[in-house]
Amino acid sequence: SQQGEEDPQALSIQEGENATMNCSYKTSINNLQWYRQNSGRGLVHLILIRSNEREKHSGRLRVTLDTSKKSSSLLITASRAADTASYFCATQPRIGSQGNLIFGKGTKLSVKP
Amino acid sequence: NAGVTQTPKFQVLKTGQSMTLQCAQDMNHEYMSWYRQDPGMGLRLIHYSVGAGITDQGEVPNGYNVSRSTTEDFPLRLLSAAPSQTSVYFCASSYSSGGKNTFGSGTRLTVV
Numbered sequence: 251s252q253q254g255e256e257d258p259q260a261l262s263i264q265e266g267e268n269a270t271m272n273c274s275y276k277t278s279i280n281n282l283q284w285y286r287q288n289s290g291r292g293l294v295h296l297i298l299i300r301s302n303e304r305e306k307h308s309g310r311l312r313v314t315l316d317t318s319k320k321s322s323s324l325l326i327t328a329s330r331a332a333d334t335a336s337y338f339c340a341t342q343p344r345i346g347s348q349g350n351l352i353f354g355k356g357t358k359l360s361v362k363p
Numbered sequence: 364n365a366g367v368t369q370t371p372k373f374q375v376l377k378t379g380q381s382m383t384l385q386c387a388q389d390m391n392h393e394y395m396s397w398y399r400q401d402p403g404m405g406l407r408l409i410h411y412s413v414g415a416g417i418t419d420q421g422e423v424p425n426g427y428n429v430s431r432s433t434t435e436d437f438p439l440r441l442l443s444a445a446p447s448q449t450s451v452y453f454c455a456s457s458y459s460s461g462g463k464n465t466f467g468s469g470t471r472l473t474v475v
Contacts, residue, residue, distance in 0.1 A: 298463055
């Protein structure tokens with residue numbers, strides 16, 4: 251049962267540019283999280299935004315949440331080659347899923363030096 | 364370093380063999396979970412536990428068993444390996460089911 255869907259599936263940019271990834275989901279949520287996965291590694295938590303929040307910042311990361319459109323975006327400013335990774339959104343549905351997170355399929359970001 | 368430790372990192376099994384993937388965390392998290400990651404499929408929840416002695420099924424539990432005798436450990440057992448279980452397996456832990464998860468580095472399993 252796929253709740254979150256990231257868009258685009260793949261993104262290639264030059265170092266210094268901004269990268270924007272989007273996540274859409276289907277049902278009401280308690281929170282939405284973004285994770286990063288470097289090739290061959292585990293996922294690393296980036297940011298959590300609750301359903302009553304609209305925007306959060308962490309360093310070069312900015313996350314927005316629009317519950318009316320059931321969508322979120324992750325913006326990475328001034329990207330670096332080290333930002334090359336796959337990025338996943340995960341949602342905690344308000345009802346169902348026994349409160350467990352449901353992950354999307356990810357956006358593969360490539361930052362060229 | 365505090366975190367989630369998974370062993371082994373790589374494993375090759377023959378069809379029909381059984382094995383246990385180990386997962387341990389030292390953050391005193393109540394919630395632990397197992398995911399499998401397949402190309403183009405994202406992460407799918409296999410089993411989870413909300414505390415010692417309590418486990419439940421996720422989205423894709425068939426062919427896997429779990430137990431949670433301590434807060435720290437959450438092993439995943441493959442009962443009779445099948446090629447369809449070839450995947451990368453991740454263990455994660457969190458204070459609660461919908462909270463920030465800390466992931467292990469994964470076990471890459473191939474079933475031939």
